[in-house]
Amino acid sequence: xxxxxxxxxxxxxxxxxxxxxxxxxxxxxxxxxxxxxxxxxxxxxxxxxxxxxxxxxxxxxxxxxxxxxxxxxxxxxxxxxxxxxxxxxxxxxxxxxxxxxxxxxxxxxxxxxxxxxxxxxxxxxxxxxxxxxxxxxxxxxxxxxxxxxxxxxxxxxxxxxxxxxxxxxxxxxxxxxxxxxxxxxxxxxxxxxxxxxxxxxxxxxxxxxxxxxxxxxxxxxxxxxxxxxxxxxxxxxxxxxxxxxxxxxxxxxxxxxxxxxxxxxxxxxxxxxxxxxxxxxxxxxxxxxxxxxxxxxxxxxxxxxxxxxxxxxxxxxxxxxxxxxxxxxxxxxxxxxxxxxxxxxxxxxx
Numbered sequence: 001x002x003x004x005x006x007x008x009x010x011x012x013x014x015x016x017x018x019x020x021x022x023x024x025x026x027x028x029x030x031x032x033x034x035x036x037x038x039x040x041x042x043x044x045x046x047x048x049x050x051x052x053x054x055x056x057x058x059x060x061x062x063x064x065x066x067x068x069x070x071x072x073x074x075x076x077x078x079x080x081x082x083x084x085x086x087x088x089x090x091x092x093x094x095x096x097x098x099x100x101x102x103x104x105x106x107x108x109x110x111x112x113x114x115x116x117x118x119x120x121x122x123x124x125x126x127x128x129x130x131x132x133x134x135x136x137x138x139x140x141x142x143x144x145x146x147x148x149x150x151x152x153x154x155x156x157x158x159x160x161x162x163x164x165x166x167x168x169x170x171x172x173x174x175x176x177x178x179x180x181x182x183x184x185x186x187x188x189x190x191x192x193x194x195x196x197x198x199x200x201x202x203x204x205x206x207x208x209x210x211x212x213x214x215x216x217x218x219x220x221x222x223x224x225x226x227x228x229x230x231x232x233x234x235x236x237x238x239x240x241x242x243x244x245x246x247x248x249x250x251x252x253x254x255x256x257x258x259x260x261x262x263x264x265x266x267x268x269x270x271x272x273x274x275x276x277x278x279x280x281x282x283x284x285x286x287x288x289x290x291x292x293x294x295x296x297x298x299x300x301x302x303x304x305x306x307x308x309x310x311x312x313x314x315x316x317x318x319x320x321x322x323x324x325x326x327x328x329x330x331x332x333x334x335x336x337x338x339x340x341x342x343x344x345x346x347x348x349x350x
Contacts, residue, residue: 003090008208008227011035011077015086019055026053031083036076045069046083055091059084059200085200094199103322104310105136109183112144112170116340117332118324119190119254120173125328126192127252134192134322135313137306140183144168145271146258148176148244152349161270171346172256174244176231179258180268187294187306190256198253207231207243210255214241217312221298221305233257238292260293261302 003015011034018028029050037043049069050062057065062084070080088094110118115138125131143166147156156178157169181188191210198206208227215233218225218240228234233241241259248254294305313319339345 001090001092003086003088003094004096005082005086005089007035007078007082008205008212010082013078013082013086015083015090017087017090019091024055026050026055026057026087029087031086033078035078036074037070038074038076042070042073045073050083050087056093059088059094062087081200081205088199093196095194095196097197097317100133100193100197101318101320102313103132103134104313104319105134105322105324106306106310107136107138107324109139109141111141112146112168112181113336113341114332115140115144115188116146116170116172117335118328119192119256121328121332121335122190122192122324123246123248123252123254124250126194127248127250131192131328133194133197134190135310135319136190136192136322136324137310138188138190140181140186140188142166142168142183144170144179144181146170146172146179146181148178149173149246150175150349151178153347154350156272156274158271158273161267161272165267165271167271169346170340171348172244174246174254174256176244177242178272178274179242180263180272181258182264182267184302185260185262185264185293187259187261187302187309188256189309190254193253193255195247195251195253198247203245203247204230206253206255207245210245210253211243211257213313213316214257214309216316217309220312221294221300221308223294223297233259235292235297237297240292240294240297260291261305262293262295263291265291 001017005013013033016030017026020027029047031046046066046069049065059081063080066080066083085094089096122134145157145167149172162169201209211227211233215225223235225233225235231243232239241257243257246254298305
């Protein structure tokens with residue numbers, strides 16, 4: 001059994017695993033890859049530590065065994081956890097990008113409440129096995145501010161500013177900060193994937209893992225994009241995007257990203273209270289000092305940037321053209337009415 005794990009920004013770890021005759025215990029394992037390990041002999045201790053472990057051992061249990069066996073060794077470009085992930089993938093408990101075929105959807109414009117609802121519905125459909133892993137690029141039907149699930153409405157939103165600029169305020173299911181959206185100035189996408197794809201990864205590690213493809217797409221456009229913990233994508237010119245994530249106990253992960261293609265910084269600061277505080281804390285008067293849009297860095301039209309992103313994703317992974325189904329739209333509309341457009345949800349944190 002063969003498993004691979006490419007550490008985001010690091011090296012490839014490969015595990016070839018054999019089980020005992022009962023299929024319950026790891027009988028033989030070979031760990032290889034393009035990583036660095038000092039001293040080199042520590043690789044022998046790592047393989048010995050994995051032999052004899054239960055075939056159902058978790059990534060953390062494997063990592064603990066590797067850490068004990070390689071005490072004092074230097075792991076360069078990989079980690080004990082990455083070894084555990086590669087072994088779990090070999091055993092079929094974890095999956096890689098290449099184990100899946102992704103539905104790719106460039107969706108039609110939808111109102112902000114519906115966008116929040118579809119994010120949840122599509123994730124639930126993946127968890128239930130009725131939908132495969134999906135990448136959906138959104139199109140916005142109107143201006144919006146999306147606050148994180150734990151943010152306070154009154155602390156984040158200037159109601160007069162929101163009304164002035166025609167903003168619909170919605171609350172998403174994931175944490176993180178507020179996003180200021182104007183349809184032609186924003187690129188938003190969601191990944192809906194099975195939990196097995198991020199098996200063994202912490203929240204912070206999974207952000208880097210799930211954003212790795214878009215960093216490649218940005219670099220293909222000439223932008224030296226990097227992942228900035230916990231959840232930002234940036235270039236030397238400034239922040240490009242913010243990500244957020246929710247893991248569903250039923251077996252799916254929702255990972256969504258909002259990027260600034262262009263930005264009306266003055267309008268944003270009239271709508272978002274917290275934006276003023278963040279700027280003052282950094283001694284900065286202009287939001288453009290913190291957010292540098294894709295338009296200025298690429299010189300490309302928004303639609304061309306999106307097409308380049310999707311082409312890059314298709315070049316890396318197995319994909320098929322997808323669409324939101326009528327059944328999913330109906331479910332999402334029901335969820336809008338029962339949750340996302342209700343005062344109880346919107347003012348969950350007043």
